[in-house]
Amino acid sequence: MIQEADSAYGSFRRSALILGVLAGAMTTASTAQAPVAGQPAIAKTLNAVEALATAPKARISNGILDATILLPDAQRGFYKGTRFDWSGLVASLKRGRQEYYGLWFDRIAPDVRDFVFDGETVTAGPNTALVGPAEAFDVQDPPGWQGAADGAGFLKIGVGVLRKPADGAAYSPFRSYDIINGGRWTIHPARDHIEFRQTLTDPATGFGYVYRKIVRLVPGKPEMRIEHRLTNTGTRSLSTQMFNHNFLTLGHGPAADGFRVAMPFAIGTTRQPDATAARIDGNAIVYRRPLKPAEVVALPITGYGAQAVSYDFRLMDAHGTGVTIKGDRPLSRLQLWSIRPVVAIEPYVSLVIDRGQTVRWSFAYHYSAAGAEPDGS
Numbered sequence: 001m002i003q004e005a006d007s008a009y010g011s012f013r014r015s016a017l018i019l020g021v022l023a024g025a026m027t028t029a030s031t032a033q034a035p036v037a038g039q040p041a042i043a044k045t046l047n048a049v050e051a052l053a054t055a056p057k058a059r060i061s062n063g064i065l066d067a068t069i070l071l072p073d074a075q076r077g078f079y080k081g082t083r084f085d086w087s088g089l090v091a092s093l094k095r096g097r098q099e100y101y102g103l104w105f106d107r108i109a110p111d112v113r114d115f116v117f118d119g120e121t122v123t124a125g126p127n128t129a130l131v132g133p134a135e136a137f138d139v140q141d142p143p144g145w146q147g148a149a150d151g152a153g154f155l156k157i158g159v160g161v162l163r164k165p166a167d168g169a170a171y172s173p174f175r176s177y178d179i180i181n182g183g184r185w186t187i188h189p190a191r192d193h194i195e196f197r198q199t200l201t202d203p204a205t206g207f208g209y210v211y212r213k214i215v216r217l218v219p220g221k222p223e224m225r226i227e228h229r230l231t232n233t234g235t236r237s238l239s240t241q242m243f244n245h246n247f248l249t250l251g252h253g254p255a256a257d258g259f260r261v262a263m264p265f266a267i268g269t270t271r272q273p274d275a276t277a278a279r280i281d282g283n284a285i286v287y288r289r290p291l292k293p294a295e296v297v298a299l300p301i302t303g304y305g306a307q308a309v310s311y312d313f314r315l316m317d318a319h320g321t322g323v324t325i326k327g328d329r330p331l332s333r334l335q336l337w338s339i340r341p342v343v344a345i346e347p348y349v350s351l352v353i354d355r356g357q358t359v360r361w362s363f364a365y366h367y368s369a370a371g372a373e374p375d376g377s
Contacts, residue, residue: 045109048129052078052091052103062192062217065224065367068092069194069215070131071187081127083136083173084245085158087185087196088215088226090132095222098321098369099251101132104342113174117294122341127174133226133365134245139173143238144205153180153205157230157240161202180204192217201233208234209353221375227362232353241332243348244363248315248323253341255297258318259287261336261345265310268302291340301334311363313345319370327363 055078056071070078070089079089093100105115105124112125137157144154150166162177169175183200193216201208212229232238248254262284269280278287278297291297304310311327325345333348353359 045107045123048103048105048108048124051108052131055091057091058187058189058194060190060192060194060215060217062219062221064095064220064222065217066092066094067215067217067224072185079130081129082156082159082162082175082177082179083127083139084130085135085137085213087158087198087211088194088213089130089134090215090224093132093224093367095367095369095372098367100248100323100367102249102251103131104247104249104253104339105129120293120340122339125174127176130245131247131249133363134247135226135242136173136245137240137242139241139243141171143236143240144207145171148205153202153207155202155205155207155238157209157211157238157242158198160200161205161207192219206235207238208232209238222367222369222372224365224367225362226365227360229358229360230351230353231358232355235355237355238351238353240353241348241350243333243346245346246325246344247342248344249342250317250321253290254315254317254322254343255287255291255338255340256317257287257289259343260314260316261285261343262314262316263301263304263310264312265303265305269299270302271299273297273299285336291338293340296337296339298337299335301336304331304334306330311347311349313347315343315345316368320368321370322368324366324368325363326366327361329361 054076056073056076058069058071060067060069068091070091072086090101092102105122107123108126108129109123110126112123114128115122115124142154142156145164148154148164150164152164153161154164156162160182161180163180181200181202183198186197188195193214195212195214198211210231210233214227216225216227218225264283266283267280267285277289277291277295278285308328308330310331311329313325316322327347327349329349331347332350335346337344337346349361351359
């Protein structure tokens with residue numbers, strides 16, 4: 001079964017946040033819609049639970065893990081932003097009854113830049129309102145931004161060619177940009193994996209690529225792999241940086257006493273956390289109490305090496321429930337961000353893809369649950 005979205009735009013244009021479209025539910029074939037440039041993503045404040053419940057999804061399982069993957073849809077899709085890659089967004093992943101992801105915010109509002117607190121309520125902006133492992137390319141200085149004329153295109157891999165505004169403002173991942181060319185998406189679902197493929201050709205900017213991502217639940221293991229392949233088909237070299245926000249919730253909020261974020265190197269930082277909330281202990285960041293409703297623990301992390309072995313993170317609560325994340329590329333940047341309902345380790349990797357070249361990279365997620373066998377249910 002293949003589902004496809006064409007990027008041929010009509011004459012309809014409105015300024016605001018937009019999204020290219022994919023199909024609806026993956027259990028049966030459905031007609032995909034084309035991206036519509038200028039369509040507002042969020043016109044009013046939404047209840048996040050209701051928005052997630054009604055969004056198109058695909059479900060995959062290997063008998064140990066059960067995952068729900070969000071599907072882009074211009075009318076009903078959960079995420080319509082221009083910050084994150086549209087493909088492979090993991091809304092839920094369970095091992096038995098244990099949930100690892102899910103909502104960390106209560107509302108989605110068009111006038112919120114990133115996120116805001118209102119007592120115990122969290123409201124996210126339309127470019128930030130995502131869940132689970134959520135990947136994004138080039139949070140700073142995306143390809144083509146520098147030197148592009150007002151109204152010309154720049155590139156966000158996994159989204160498309162976006163229009164540079166004429167107001168002279170610096171690029172911001174939290175801002176909404178019009179999509180000039182969303183490429184063509186196809187989706188290949190299966191029982192234990194789902195493949196997304198975006199093909200983009202844009203003669204006006206010289207950018208072109210084929211981007212393939214597979215979210216796969218490994219047979220016989222409590223493990224998920226996110227596999228990437230990017231081929232540069234354009235006339236310009238691509239220099240890009242990708243990160244994953246990794247919104248881990250554990251279904252109840254992990255930022256509590258005894259939660260640890262461990263790495264295979266001694267952790268350094270230029271900004272120490274509040275020592276009453278969390279502390280650096282050698283190669284781990286240890287939470288000492290539950291975070292307060294409007295409290296943020298966030299810090300840049302240094303100390304990692306130049307080899308891929310540093311891309312190895314263990315996020316566990318005091319009972320041994322959590323996830324180990326490993327990558328096959330060296331880190332180019334690393335940071336931690338957390339509020340009461342979510343802890344996010346944010347690793348970055350840099351990629352250079354010359355014309356005609358293909359690069360591959362992948363990340364492995366191994367899920368632990370208190371009382372469960374290491375490699376079984």
